[in-house]
Amino acid sequence: MKKLIRVIIWAIAAVFIYKASIWAFDEFRSSRRNSGQQEIADIDKECLMDADTGQCLCHHRGTGEFLRLPYDECKARAMGTY
Numbered sequence: 302m303k304k305l306i307r308v309i310i311w312a313i314a315a316v317f318i319y320k321a322s323i324w325a326f327d328e329f330r331s332s333r334r335n336s337g338q339q340e341i342a343d344i345d346k347e348c349l350m351d352a353d354t355g356q357c358l359c360h361h362r363g364t365g366e367f368l369r370l371p372y373d374e375c376k377a378r379a380m381g382t383y
Contacts, residue, residue: 341368343383350379 341361346368348359357375359368370378377383 346370346378348375348378350376 345362346359347362348357348370350357357372357379359370359375359378360366361368374383
């Protein structure tokens with residue numbers, strides 16, 4: 302009986318350590334991803350909307366890099382109402 306309790310405690314500890322390491326790795330990746338971003342001027346953002354699918358894509362005019370903007374902002378920029 303004691304051996305079973307020890308096994309259960311070790312299993313719970315292993316799951317806790319696994320979850321904590323996954324969380325720490327995700328935090329590390331997101332902090333590195335956001336650290337290099339610079340503010341992009343509004344004039345450099347160009348958005349296009351596909352009339353058939355309703356999909357909206359924005360990219361930087363100079364570099365061609367795709368930007369992650371909220372859908373409403375992307376749509377407004379594509380329609381010229383932003």
